[in-house]
Amino acid sequence: MSRFDSSVHAGDYRAVGGSWIVSVLSGKGGVGKSVLAFNLAERIGSQGNRVLLVDADFSSGNIHILANASCETGVRQFSSGQLSLRDAVVPVLDGVDVLGAGGDGPAEAWQDVQATARLVERLRDQGSHYDVIVVDHSSGVSDPATVIAQGSDLNLLVLVPELTSIADAYGLYKYLLQAGDRMDAFVLVNRTQSDREAEYIHGKFSALAERFLGRAPGLIGYLPEDEAVRKAVASQVPVAVAMPQSPVVQALSELGQELLGLRKSSRTGTQVKAINKTTAAADIRG
Numbered sequence: 001m002s003r004f005d006s007s008v009h010a011g012d013y014r015a016v017g018g019s020w021i022v023s024v025l026s027g028k029g030g031v032g033k034s035v036l037a038f039n040l041a042e043r044i045g046s047q048g049n050r051v052l053l054v055d056a057d058f059s060s061g062n063i064h065i066l067a068n069a070s071c072e073t074g075v076r077q078f079s080s081g082q083l084s085l086r087d088a089v090v091p092v093l094d095g096v097d098v099l100g101a102g103g104d105g106p107a108e109a110w111q112d113v114q115a116t117a118r119l120v121e122r123l124r125d126q127g128s129h130y131d132v133i134v135v136d137h138s139s140g141v142s143d144p145a146t147v148i149a150q151g152s153d154l155n156l157l158v159l160v161p162e163l164t165s166i167a168d169a170y171g172l173y174k175y176l177l178q179a180g181d182r183m184d185a186f187v188l189v190n191r192t193q194s195d196r197e198a199e200y201i202h203g204k205f206s207a208l209a210e211r212f213l214g215r216a217p218g219l220i221g222y223l224p225e226d227e228a229v230r231k232a233v234a235s236q237v238p239v240a241v242a243m244p245q246s247p248v249v250q251a252l253s254e255l256g257q258e259l260l261g262l263r264k265s266s267r268t269g270t271q272v273k274a275i276n277k278t279t280a281a282a283d284i285r286g
Contacts, residue, residue: 019052019127020263021120022134023152025176027168029139031160032190035233036223037136038066042238043249043256045095049131052089054099054123056148057138061101067092068236071100079119085126093238097130116144120151132263141172146179153266154259155185157217159201161192166205174213186220188255198222220258223251 024037034057041053055061055075064071069092078088078099089097127133135152137145149155157173159165169187176183187205189198202219209216228246232239240249 019124019130019133021152022132022259023137023149023155024158025137025145025149025155025172026139026158027172028165031158031165033158034062034136035229036158036190037134038063039239039252040256041096041134042093042240043252044132045093047256049095050129051096052099052127052130052133053096054133054135055101056135058101063098063136064100066236067098069098071098074100113143113147116147120148141175146176149176150180150183155183156188157185159187159189161197161201169205170208173209177213185217187217188220189222191225192222193225221255223248
């Protein structure tokens with residue numbers, strides 16, 4: 001079982017110090033990654049933390065739609081240096097700001113590796129007043145996503161209970177490891193019916209990764225299939241606003257607490273073991 005190294009790695013694109021960055025990635029579209037990132041940011045913010053949600057789907061980001069916000073400026077202007085982070089973000093919820101992907105301006109943020117690396121450095125430098133920076137990536141494999149993932153302190157690889165999701169997530173994980181093998185990652189199974197199903201999906205993914213890559217990410221937990229999510233998306237509000245008592249809200253809250261615990265451990269320099277998949281599945285559901 002892999003370990004979560006809580007110290008900040010001096011990777012090619014990872015800056016020492018600054019904010020704690022969590023990337024949310026998936027090997028394919030349609031797994032609920034953006035909805036997860038938005039609601040996770042809301043849950044962490046609801047616990048008294050300052051959160052920045054970055055839409056790193058540079059060509060077709062939709063975080064602003066989920067938040068029912070207008071983002072006329074965002075990543076493009078911030079990455080190019082036209083605007084500071086404070087001027088580029090839009091407050092959308094208590095404790096949560098969004099750095100959107102929309103708006104006119106230079107498109108260098110996704111044009112080359114160096115530009116994306118500068119984006120990560122600027123986020124860490126100017127985002128130090130945030131407790132957590134959550135980055136929502138585009139789906140699949142791309143060089144910008146790889147650079148940001150390598151520069152993040154933690155990566156959440158989102159799967160759903162489908163064989164195609166496992167295969168595409170494996171391809172993404174392989175690509176990320178080839179770019180730098182000191183990447184910290186956990187699997188999060190979305191839209192599952194039970195803890196047993198989540199463990200089964202993670203087991204399939206782990207067996208594939210262990211066989212061909214020699215390592216596999218641990219399972220941080222899972223989120224249940226819940227009709228409340230669809231209702232919240234249709235209303236352009238967080239699930240906690242639409243249906244605060246729904247099971248997925250409890251799961252998201254506990255996931256946020258788990259991530260904050262990992263952040264605290266990284267700040268104190270404590271070594272944290274990868275979460276046991278059985279325990280994590282129980283913890284996140286409560």
